[in-house]
Amino acid sequence: MNSPLLSIENVSKKFGAVVALENVSLHVGAGEFFALLGPSGCGKTTLMRCIAGFESPDSGTIALNGVDLSGVPPFRRPVNMMFQSYALFPHFDVFENIAFGLRRKGETKDAIDARVNELLAMIQLSNYGRRRIEELSGGQKQRVALARALAPRPKMLLLDEPLGALDRKLREETQFQLKEIQRLTQTSFVIVTHDQDEALALADRIAVMRAGRVEQVAGPMEIYDRPATRFVAGFVGETNFIEGRLERNLARNPGAALITEFGRIPCDPGDIAEGAQATLSVRPERIGVAREGEGIVGIVENFVFRGETTLLRVRVAENVVLRAAAGHGERHAIGEAVRLSFPSNAGALHAEEPLG
Ligand code: ATP
Numbered sequence: 001m002n003s004p005l006l007s008i009e010n011v012s013k014k015f016g017a018v019v020a021l022e023n024v025s026l027h028v029g030a031g032e033f034f035a036l037l038g039p040s041g042c043g044k045t046t047l048m049r050c051i052a053g054f055e056s057p058d059s060g061t062i063a064l065n066g067v068d069l070s071g072v073p074p075f076r077r078p079v080n081m082m083f084q085s086y087a088l089f090p091h092f093d094v095f096e097n098i099a100f101g102l103r104r105k106g107e108t109k110d111a112i113d114a115r116v117n118e119l120l121a122m123i124q125l126s127n128y129g130r131r132r133i134e135e136l137s138g139g140q141k142q143r144v145a146l147a148r149a150l151a152p153r154p155k156m157l158l159l160d161e162p163l164g165a166l167d168r169k170l171r172e173e174t175q176f177q178l179k180e181i182q183r184l185t186q187t188s189f190v191i192v193t194h195d196q197d198e199a200l201a202l203a204d205r206i207a208v209m210r211a212g213r214v215e216q217v218a219g220p221m222e223i224y225d226r227p228a229t230r231f232v233a234g235f236v237g238e239t240n241f242i243e244g245r246l247e248r249n250l251a252r253n254p255g256a257a258l259i260t261e262f263g264r265i266p267c268d269p270g271d272i273a274e275g276a277q278a279t280l281s282v283r284p285e286r287i288g289v290a291r292e293g294e295g296i297v298g299i300v301e302n303f304v305f306r307g308e309t310t311l312l313r314v315r316v317a318e319n320v321v322l323r324a325a326a327g328h329g330e331r332h333a334i335g336e337a338v339r340l341s342f343p344s345n346a347g348a349l350h351a352e353e354p355l356g
Contacts, residue, residue, distance in 0.1 A: 004030075006062070006156060010023050010060040012060055013055065019211075024060070031186045034204065035199035035207070036048065037195075037196060038208060054074060065155070079155065082149040083145075099112050102152060125140060146162075156187065162193075164195075175201050200224065239282065245259045245278070258278060260317075268344070276351060280350075281350065282346045288340065293341075297316070297340075300335065303332055322340065
């Protein structure tokens with residue numbers, strides 16, 4: 001990223017004894033779609049409210065285009081926020097809702113008409129300008145809220161759980177629309193979500209937060225394939241945590257293996273020491289399933305059909321059950337013996353850390 005649009009440096013914030021943010025540093029580029037992802041209470045809403053100016057950090061700085069925002073009130077920031085509840089004005093029609101920010105800025109009638117019509121077309125509600133808010137569906141309200149927030153051309157739009165109020169099917173369709181509108185407007189979007197699928201689907205980059213701290217910032221694929229911590233591996237996507245002892249410097253490639261009670265699993269050792277206890281996080285679809293050949297022997301205990309794949313629960317040791325995804329069309333039976341194989345880069349290895 002060249003010089004970032006938004007720079008957050010060492011921001012901390014407490015509410016009484018509760019640490020909501022601890023030394024958070026993040027950068028968001030112009031035109032970037034960025035997600036703050038984490039479980040409830042991890043501090044993502046607080047961070048967004050600090051960017052918008054509704055909260056002030058106890059320490060640290062937030063700058064936009066190099067200008068420190070401390071002391072700048074929310075309405076003077078080139079940032080707009082779309083609330084989860086949409087907060088539309090029920091007594092205004094669609095047109096007037098979208099025009100609201102432009103009227104406050106004192107724009108001319110012609111400029112307002114042009115901008116609102118442009119946005120109505122973008123959200124595919126061109127003939128809905130004179131509709132009352134209560135006459136709209138949930139998805140249409142969401143789009144009107146988006147258009148209202150974009151109308152004054154903010155440099156950055158903050159979206160709090162933007163799809164949270166929509167049902168599952170509509171959510172997926174709206175993800176495409178949201179991405180498309182972000183691409184067309186080239187506005188930086190920062191969304192807050194606790195839904196990992198949503199973050200993976202929408203964002204160019206994701207910051208995964210836990211207990212007021214940022215655990216990893218990376219693109220969706222990297223977060224999924226190379227989670228930096230055990231927490232990230234468990235929070236984003238489905239995974240197997242396989243415990244073992246690391247054996248390094250083997251004569252063969254890849255030069256390391258995790259020694260477990262049910263066999264050796266090749267892995268990339270990273271900077272973890274020889275002999276250390278470690279956890280390998282392996283996604284179910286990275287484990288090969290076959291009836292014969294090389295591999296770790298296990299017994300199919302259960303399975304669920306998922307369409308493209310079938311997720312098997314395979315017992316490989318008295319106390320260890322692994323989840324592995326068998327490909328489309330492969331049929332397996334409960335009680336059947338299978339061989340599980342692991343490619344050398346099957347997962348991410350993490351040194352043992354206390355669970356909590
Ligand atoms: P959620 O997804 O549930 O909204 P979140 O990740 O957005 O969670 P925050 O709302 O930022 O989390 O809250 C972080 C922590 O700070 C929580 O422990 C919360 O209870 C606390 N907190 C947030 N706002 C306040 C406040 N105004 N007064 C006191 N405590 C607060």
